[in-house]
Amino acid sequence: MKKALITGITGQDGAYLAEFLLEKGYEVHGIKRRASLFNTDRIDHLYQDPHQTDRNLILHYGDLTDATNLIRILQQVQPDEVYNLAAQSHVQVSFESPEYTADTDALGTLRLLEGIRLLGLENKTRFYQASTSELYGKVQETPQTEKTPFYPRSPYAAAKLYAYWITINYREAYNLYACNGILFNHESPLRGETFVTRKITRALCRIHLGLQDCLYLGNLNAKRDWGHARDYVEMQWLMLQQEFPDDYVIATGEQHSVREFVDLCAAELGMTLQWQGTGIDEIGIDPATNKTIVAIDPRYFRPTEVDTLLGDPTKAHQNLGWTPKTSFNTLVKEMTRHDLAQAQKDQLCHQAGYPVFNHNE
Ligand code: NDP
Numbered sequence: 001m002k003k004a005l006i007t008g009i010t011g012q013d014g015a016y017l018a019e020f021l022l023e024k025g026y027e028v029h030g031i032k033r034r035a036s037l038f039n040t041d042r043i044d045h046l047y048q049d050p051h052q053t054d055r056n057l058i059l060h061y062g063d064l065t066d067a068t069n070l071i072r073i074l075q076q077v078q079p080d081e082v083y084n085l086a087a088q089s090h091v092q093v094s095f096e097s098p099e100y101t102a103d104t105d106a107l108g109t110l111r112l113l114e115g116i117r118l119l120g121l122e123n124k125t126r127f128y129q130a131s132t133s134e135l136y137g138k139v140q141e142t143p144q145t146e147k148t149p150f151y152p153r154s155p156y157a158a159a160k161l162y163a164y165w166i167t168i169n170y171r172e173a174y175n176l177y178a179c180n181g182i183l184f185n186h187e188s189p190l191r192g193e194t195f196v197t198r199k200i201t202r203a204l205c206r207i208h209l210g211l212q213d214c215l216y217l218g219n220l221n222a223k224r225d226w227g228h229a230r231d232y233v234e235m236q237w238l239m240l241q242q243e244f245p246d247d248y249v250i251a252t253g254e255q256h257s258v259r260e261f262v263d264l265c266a267a268e269l270g271m272t273l274q275w276q277g278t279g280i281d282e283i284g285i286d287p288a289t290n291k292t293i294v295a296i297d298p299r300y301f302r303p304t305e306v307d308t309l310l311g312d313p314t315k316a317h318q319n320l321g322w323t324p325k326t327s328f329n330t331l332v333k334e335m336t337r338h339d340l341a342q343a344q345k346d347q348l349c350h351q352a353g354y355p356v357f358n359h360n361e
């Protein structure tokens, strides 16, 4: 039985990847952070009681900022594959916590690689690094391929640039089987609630049911290449199953704006938004009620924005036989339906007199 170690197992990708690897028959180990509340919501359906003896999902407390603890876990698990998914992954938050972001996203990657080397696991352990389309930042060519020059535009992207290169350096210096997946945005019903797609689907569903008044957004014109997380974790695994390690762009090759995402989600709920005004005064009105349900809040503008990203996944298609399965429309539909069901639960609580809170972040 192969053993995999997933950092960031409690995150969106970690949850999908853990499920995928368990189905493949792996013994899956995951690193979770100590928190004051239970933080395993996304993997609770996979959870196994620690008192059970024949577990194939085992969680370890740890943190990417703590090298000794990472080395201890690596030594204990002796993994065949390490998937480094843990990160302070929010671009806007990285402007507020740049040092912590660098410590986790850049040095955390180094700590894991060095741990593998110190323990003499270079010939056993394969390493996947969660690299990102944010590396392209202020884009130098469109669409972006594995050869497109990088131009990071945030502390997050700069930290991930270090992680990208240190992964390649360990591959070249120590012959470690290490790969970068340069993944473009991927979403799902498990997406964190403050990323723009999930923020939109949650808020519009709640507005639709009268639980919230307005959705506040930043740059409506930002364009992204959005895929489904379920499709993308399969690629993370595939990259580690090849004869030689390499780096791959994972994307759909299709681009949409934040505004289009809003429009499609609204349409899924039976609304056709009317956009009025320009710049920070732009609003989206629901003609059925004449209420403003989308407005701009400049707090969501970033000091340096990534305006447009579009990936070219040809290499992954040719070398790994991969194509994304989920279309943009299906993705938006799936997320909207999921969040409508969540909002309906909250509506029931509200009607029964229980307090219901909005997190309008
Ligand atoms: P999430 O934000 O959903 O998950 C991040 C995970 O990292 C969580 O489990 C989080 O723990 C954990 N984590 C954060 N900081 C630390 C730390 N210091 N030590 C240990 N664990 C930590 O991200 P995604 O699942 O969306 O993304 C996975 C990876 O892929 C990330 O590295 C991200 O930067 C990268 N990426 C994501 C893309 C996307 O579109 N989703 C695209 C390209 C790259 P907790 O649950 O406790 O917060």
Ligand code: GDR
Residues within 6 Å of the ligand: 089, 090, 091, 092, 131, 132, 133, 134, 183, 184, 185, 186, 194, 195, 196, 197, 199, 216, 217, 218, 219, 220, 222, 223, 224, 258, 300, 301, 302, 305, 306, 307, 361
């Ligand atoms: P991104 O995702 O920065 O691409 O990083 P996010 O969903 O946060 O932003 C996408 C675009 O939408 C614009 N935007 C808003 N964003 C947020 N979060 N909130 C808003 O209210 C809002 N309004 C407009 C943003 O300005 C941006 O242009 C994600 C993360 O998962 C990273 O970890 C990953 O590396 C990249 O995708 C690829």
